Amino acid sequence: MITGEIKNKIDSIWDDFFSAGMSEYLTVIEQFSYLMFIHSLDEVENETEQYEKMSGEKKEHIFPEDKQKYRWHIFKTFEENELFNLMNKEIFPFIKKINANEESAFARYMKDAAFSIPSPQTLKAVITKLDELFENPEVQTRDMLGDIYEYVLSKMNSSGQVGMFRTPKQIRDMMVQLIRPQPMDTICDPACGTAGFLISSAEFIRDTYGNKMGDKEWEHYSKGLLTGF
Structure with missing residues (x-):
């Protein structure tokens, strides 16, 4: 169950979305999910790099050398306008094409993905708070991320729009x-x-x-x- 600091941080992110005029619950959850996914790509890339250092074996990477600025730990430091333009014009088109040459579910479902966060200020605020959330030791487990997602979905449930709960x-x-x-x-x-x-x-x-x-x-x-x- 989400409580205390983690709950307050998610509520604050949710408020940032709504203060920016994003009143559709599905749109907020969609954008929240995309950002969580982009963060997870950087985590997977970090694991790949650590494996290569330990084993000396080369593995396939998500981010080419000329796309390193698309990684969460790098772009999170950018100023508002630079971050917004990068996310809108480069990072989102990039993630939509991951595995695009394969007959994968990801390629099909990401085909129509759209970046909908309306302003540089909102994007920067959300990424900063998400980063603080991911850095919390309690959150750095797979099941806690599931708890976070369930809590976000419960906000729709409280509005009468959805009923969806995760099996413990x-x-x-x-x-x-x-x-x-x-x-x-x-x-x-x-x-x-x-x-x-x-x-x-x-x-x-x-x-x-x-x-x-x-x-x-x-x-x-x-x-x-x-x-x-």
Whole structure:
């Protein structure tokens, strides 16, 4: 459950959106989600860089050398107008094209994504507060990010527009342990929400079978194991 400082920070971000005239709940949640996704891209890139340093093995990167300014930890320091122009004209078009040459769900669903934050001041305020939120030690867990997303969705629920709540992690993990999925299974969640069941399934397979899996199993784990709608 979201309480205290984290709740106040999310409420403050929400107020920034509404003060800028963004009164549609779905639009606010959409923009909130895009920014969370952009932040997660930088986290994945950091993990890739750390892996390369430790292993000496080269991996595929999200951000080319000439696109490093699109990374959260870099652009968050930009002044308002520069940040706004970069987000609107470069970063958003860039994230829409990730995996665009593949038949992926991401490519299909991001095709019509639009940047809708109306002013440089609002964008800067939201990114600054989101950054403070992500730096909070409590937030630096996967399940806490799910809690944050659920709390944001609950704001729509309180307005009578949606009813959507996440299954608690301990319940998801118990159900997955009862099913005991196998490395070569195909797992589908037709109403996946924030994908908690898929995450728990992937974690179970990795933790249970990871040291026994060969190249074929890891290839399936990366590309064919999980599907969510």
